[in-house]
Amino acid sequence: MEKSITRRNAIGKIATTLAVAAVAPGALAQSSQKQNVRSMTGPDLTDPTTKYPRPPFKSQFQPFPGLASKMEPVPDHGEKSYVGSGRLMGRKALITGGDSGIGRAAAIAYAREGADVAINYLPEEESDAAEVIELIRKAGRKAFAIPGDIRNEEFCKKLVAQAVQQLGGLDILINNAGHQKTNESILDISTEAFDRTMKTNIYAPFWITKAALPHLKPGSSIIGLSSVQAYDPSENLYDYAQTKAATTSYVKSLAKQLGPKGIRVNGVAPGPVWTALEVSGGQTQENLVKFGDDTPLGRPGQPAELASIFVQLAANDASFTTGHIYGAAGGSGQP
Numbered sequence: 001m002e003k004s005i006t007r008r009n010a011i012g013k014i015a016t017t018l019a020v021a022a023v024a025p026g027a028l029a030q031s032s033q034k035q036n037v038r039s040m041t042g043p044d045l046t047d048p049t050t051k052y053p054r055p056p057f058k059s060q061f062q063p064f065p066g067l068a069s070k071m072e073p074v075p076d077h078g079e080k081s082y083v084g085s086g087r088l089m090g091r092k093a094l095i096t097g098g099d100s101g102i103g104r105a106a107a108i109a110y111a112r113e114g115a116d117v118a119i120n121y122l123p124e125e126e127s128d129a130a131e132v133i134e135l136i137r138k139a140g141r142k143a144f145a146i147p148g149d150i151r152n153e154e155f156c157k158k159l160v161a162q163a164v165q166q167l168g169g170l171d172i173l174i175n176n177a178g179h180q181k182t183n184e185s186i187l188d189i190s191t192e193a194f195d196r197t198m199k200t201n202i203y204a205p206f207w208i209t210k211a212a213l214p215h216l217k218p219g220s221s222i223i224g225l226s227s228v229q230a231y232d233p234s235e236n237l238y239d240y241a242q243t244k245a246a247t248t249s250y251v252k253s254l255a256k257q258l259g260p261k262g263i264r265v266n267g268v269a270p271g272p273v274w275t276a277l278e279v280s281g282g283q284t285q286e287n288l289v290k291f292g293d294d295t296p297l298g299r300p301g302q303p304a305e306l307a308s309i310f311v312q313l314a315a316n317d318a319s320f321t322t323g324h325i326y327g328a329a330g331g332s333g334q335p
Contacts, residue, residue: 052076053274054299055290066280067128068100075274077105078304079135084112087315091115092167094160096150096208097177099129101275102225102268105303106174106310107132108139113311116142118163120177123147128276142167150177151199156207164215171220172314173212175205175247178225180240180282194239201243205250218262221314224251226269226325231334236284244269248325248335255323264322266313271329272300296331 058072068075077100093110097103098119107117117136121129129145136143144166148155164170179200183189205224216222226247233241251267258265272278272292283291292300306328312318313326327333 049297049299052299052302052305055293057289057291059285059289060279061285062276062280064280065122065124066100066276067125068104068276069128069131071274071276071279073274075101075276076302076304077101078108078307081304082109082112082307084109084114084139087113087311087317088172089114091171091314092169093172093174093314094118094120094163094167094170094208094212095174095176096120096159096204098174099125099132100303101176101277102270102273102303102306102310103174103176104128104132105307106176108135109307109311110172110314111136111139111141111143113315114141115172116167118144118146118167120146120148120150120159122149150204150208151196153203153207156204157211160208160211160215164212170212170215171217172223173209173216173221174223174225174310175208176223176225177204178240178243178277180237180277182236182282182284182287183238184236186238189239197239197243201240202246205247209254213258213263216263219316219319220263222254222258222263222265223310223313224265224267226251226267226335228269228271228327228329228333230269232332251325252323259322264313264319266322267325268306268309268313269325269327269329269333269335270301270306271295271327271333273306274300274302292330294332295329299330301328301330 053073060072062070088110093115095103095107095117098107099121107119110117119129119132133143133145146159146162148159150156177200179197181193209222224247227244229237229241230244230248248267251265255265278288278291309326309328325335327335
């Protein structure tokens with residue numbers, strides 16, 4: 001026999017139903033459930049020393065410029081792990097060296113944060129670049145591939161022009177592409193090799209930034225790729241280290257020049273990061289096997305671990321950050 005429903009019981013049930021209906025739909029209820037789970041299980045902590053592979057690594061060599069897809073282990077660029085939150089919604093970014101390594105991680109993160117992205121790379125890196133383009137489009141953003149050699153001034157001008165045309169503007173520029181070759185002695189560096197490093201790492205950002213500047217409005221961001229080599233250069237990276245010191249200086253100088261125009265300029269200085277640069281001549285085979293073991297974390301970084309830095313430096317909430325070098329070197333950096 002059913003119990004009789006009193007007026008007080010009826011009102012109580014109606015109020016409860018309305019309260020549940022108000023919070024149950026969609027993401028709000030799911031978010032609440034997730035928060036409750038987190039509070040019961042404790043903080044989500046990850047040990048950085050064991051998060052990614054540690055040396056020794058397999059000895060491996062690829063002809064320059066190398067492909068990330070053929071590395072062992074394959075680097076993590078955030079393909080499966082990076083989750084965006086709309087921090088760069090509607091922004092338009094050009095990233096050099098966006099096919100692999102740190103540039104690829106930035107491209108994936110930018111797309112998942114809501115930005116449309118154009119990437120530049122060498123024609124030999126087409127297969128890696130195609131993967132990035134697909135990932136950007138899967139994030140629901142526009143993606144454009146612009147292959148070519150940035151050692152050529154005319155190409156640099158065309159690169160920016162194409163990016164502006166295809167993206168419908170430009171407000172983020174990442175001068176990420178770089179050339180690195182290990183040489184035990186300065187006597188082993190030919191003028192041609194020295195020229196390639198200088199043209200890629202110093203001339204190209206100069207040409208590209210000059211071409212991009214007329215298109216950058218207040219609120220835009222330029223990010224250069226420095227390195228721990230700018231602060232603690234290795235004896236076998238004589239020419240590369242010079243270019244990274246120069247990058248650090250141009251970031252600080254340009255930030256002062258463009259600050260009054262509302263354009264921010266910052267840099268990122270990684271330590272050892274597991275990228276195709278290292279297996280295509282950037283390290284000796286002896287150093288490659290133990291790559292990153294001298295950092296306090298005992299391993300090299302993965303490109304995915306730097307992605308959020310590039311997002312932060314480009315985001316509007318970093319509006320008072322300019323002229324700075326953001327280090328990410330596993331404990332051995334100095335910026």
